[in-house]
Amino acid sequence: MIVTLRLLPGALLSEHALAQRLKIGRTPIREALQRLAREGLVVIMPRRGIRVSDIDLDMQLRLIEVRREIERLMARLAAERANDEERREFIAIADEMLKVGASDNDIAFYRLDQRFNNLVATAARNEFARRSIGLMSAVARRFWFRYCERATHLATTAKLHAAIAQAIAAGKPGNAAAASDTLMNYIEDFTRKSLAG
Structure with a gap:
């Protein structure tokens, strides 16, 4: 709530x-x-x-600094360590992300994003990274719900998540890390624009 x-x-x-x-x-x-x-x-x-608590935009930027590093690590590890079943699930999630992005359904995206994040954390097989990112997720999501202009940002964010999922499924750690950076760059830019607006 x-x-x-x-x-x-x-x-x-x-x-x-x-x-x-x-x-x-x-x-x-x-x-x-x-x-x-x-x-x-x-x-x-x-x-x-x-x-x-209030939503603090400066705090959100500091959060992004940490998220960027942990999410890059988790994407890379997931691409290296995912088993065949998890790779198939990443392919399915990538397809679903593209559909949800086109639908402008933020609640469906939120649920799918949770599923994606849980799968990344499982496939990365690093409980310390999982715990660290878990502490940040709710704050990041609340910011998104507050400032997201649904249609434009949802479609872009869904495509960027799909790119990470596809790279993990393909077992390409460098591509997964780069796709994660692209997503975090977009999120940081979005946050800075929210600060200015």
Whole structure:
């Protein structure tokens, strides 16, 4: 709900209200809120409640610096280490990315992107890279939902993801790393334009 902006930046939350709304106990809610605070998505204000954090464009640029390196590494490793079944899945995801990009369905893209990212992380076979990128994903996605002008950016981003998937499927680590850099260059440019606009 925070990532997709159903809970807007600045919104105030309470453990009790969330527990009632989601029909789960307060302990899992508290644990989830602590995780969200570690990820920078909420701010816990002792004795005052919880606030959905603001979207910080400068922080997003710093995040991109780190993401670029980790995503390049993961794409390269996935191209080297993916098994045959994973390579077939990358081919299928590349085809689906192109279809979703043409459909202007941001929720379908978001779900497919999650599937793609999970497959890259699995195929890379590096739990440290997986954990590191996992900490950044929600912040990056929330930024996307806030600033994306769907039609133009969705189609381009889907094509760039498809290129990474195709390079991984082909077992070409250099091409996968280069395709990852192309995607991150696009994301950085998009972020800088959002800062200027």
